[in-house]
Amino acid sequence: GQQLNQSPQSMFIQEGEDVSMNCTSSSIFNTWLWYKQEPGEGPVLLIALYKAGELTSNGRLTAQFGITRKDSFLNISASIPSDVGIYFCAGSWWGDKIIFGKGTRLHILP
Amino acid sequence: DADVTQTPRNRITKTGKRIMLECSQTKGHDRMYWYRQDPGLGLQLIYYSFDVKDINKGEISDGYSVSRQAQAKFSLSLESAIPNQTALYFCATSDGPRTGGADTQYFGPGTRLTVL
Numbered sequence: 001g002q003q004l005n006q007s008p009q010s011m012f013i014q015e016g017e018d019v020s021m022n023c024t025s026s027s028i029f030n031t032w033l034w035y036k037q038e039p040g041e042g043p044v045l046l047i048a049l050y051k052a053g054e055l056t057s058n059g060r061l062t063a064q065f066g067i068t069r070k071d072s073f074l075n076i077s078a079s080i081p082s083d084v085g086i087y088f089c090a091g092s093w094w095g096d097k098i099i100f101g102k103g104t105r106l107h108i109l110p
Numbered sequence: 111d112a113d114v115t116q117t118p119r120n121r122i123t124k125t126g127k128r129i130m131l132e133c134s135q136t137k138g139h140d141r142m143y144w145y146r147q148d149p150g151l152g153l154q155l156i157y158y159s160f161d162v163k164d165i166n167k168g169e170i171s172d173g174y175s176v177s178r179q180a181q182a183k184f185s186l187s188l189e190s191a192i193p194n195q196t197a198l199y200f201c202a203t204s205d206g207p208r209t210g211g212a213d214t215q216y217f218g219p220g221t222r223l224t225v226l
Contacts, residue, residue: 009150033214042114042200042217043153088152097168098215102152 006089006101013079014109021087021104022073029091032065032072033098037086046087047074076106084108113137114218116201122224129188131221133201142184143202143215144168144176153200159184160206191225198222 006023013019023032031050035043047058049065049072056063062075072091076083089101114135123129133142144156155168157176165176173195175187188195199222202215 006152035217040219042202042220044217045214048214097155097158100153102150 004089004091004099004101006104008104009102010105010107012107012109015079015081017079019076019079019083019106020073021089022071023089023091023101024071025091025099026070027093028069029093030069031092032063033090033092034061034063034072034074035088035090035100037088037103039085043086043088079106079108081108081110114201114203114216116199116218116221118221119219120222122226123191124226125192127191127225129191129223131186131199131201131223133184133186133218135182135201135203135216135218137203137205137216138181139203139205139216140181141204141206142178143204144174144184144186145200145202146170147198147200147220156186156199188223188225191223193225196223196225 003026004023034047036046037043047056047063052065052069053067054065060077064073086103086105088103090098092098117132140161143158145153146156147153154170156170156174157168158166159178162178177185198220200220201218204215
């Protein structure tokens with residue numbers, strides 16, 4: 001079945017640094033989604049991508065849908081303490097079930 | 111008020127007990143999902159329902175059952191709880207795929223279940 005590889009598994013960065021994480025798929029998706037989960041909460045949608053090559057921003061967050069349709073990345077610029085959490089990528093093909101990556105846990109050092 | 115609510119938020123139970131986790135939504139979505147989250151394993155799909163008369167198994171349905179009582183309600187049951195079912199459980203809803211794309215899921219706050 002389809003698998004998503006999300007990396008890195010965890011990150012420790014200094015406040016103010018930029019962050020980059022990515023997901024690769026064993027097969028093609030036509031939708032990529034990025035979610036953030038904060039402690040004690042459910043995942044919340046950050047960015048949705050529906051077209052190969054699409055680059056979308058949401059504040060300090062930028063995500064891109066890879067040209068091959070098998071990958072996506074999420075960048076966070078100038079990280080702040082409230083960026084701490086687990087970031088999940090997710091993909092699907094034409095309305096089929098969404099497949100989630102295993103998450104990237106972001107830690108920010110003071 | 112939250113669009114997707116889960117009850118209880120925390121539950122401690124003993125091995126062999128029957129447990130029901132409930133999910134309600136006010137978003138008017140047809141699709142509802144139950145996920146399990148273990149540390150380092152991301153979200154694993156247990157069951158999903160695309161409408162009231164539709165129930166489908168996910169990746170890890172063994173040991174679980176569900177009931178879609180109404181469009182707004184989807185409950186998850188553990189018939190005989192075991193310790194390795196200790197996890198965080200999330201309910202999610204969606205309104206189906208937008209044209210040319212996937213549907214976007216909205217998650218509840220989660221239920222932390224501990225089986226002793």
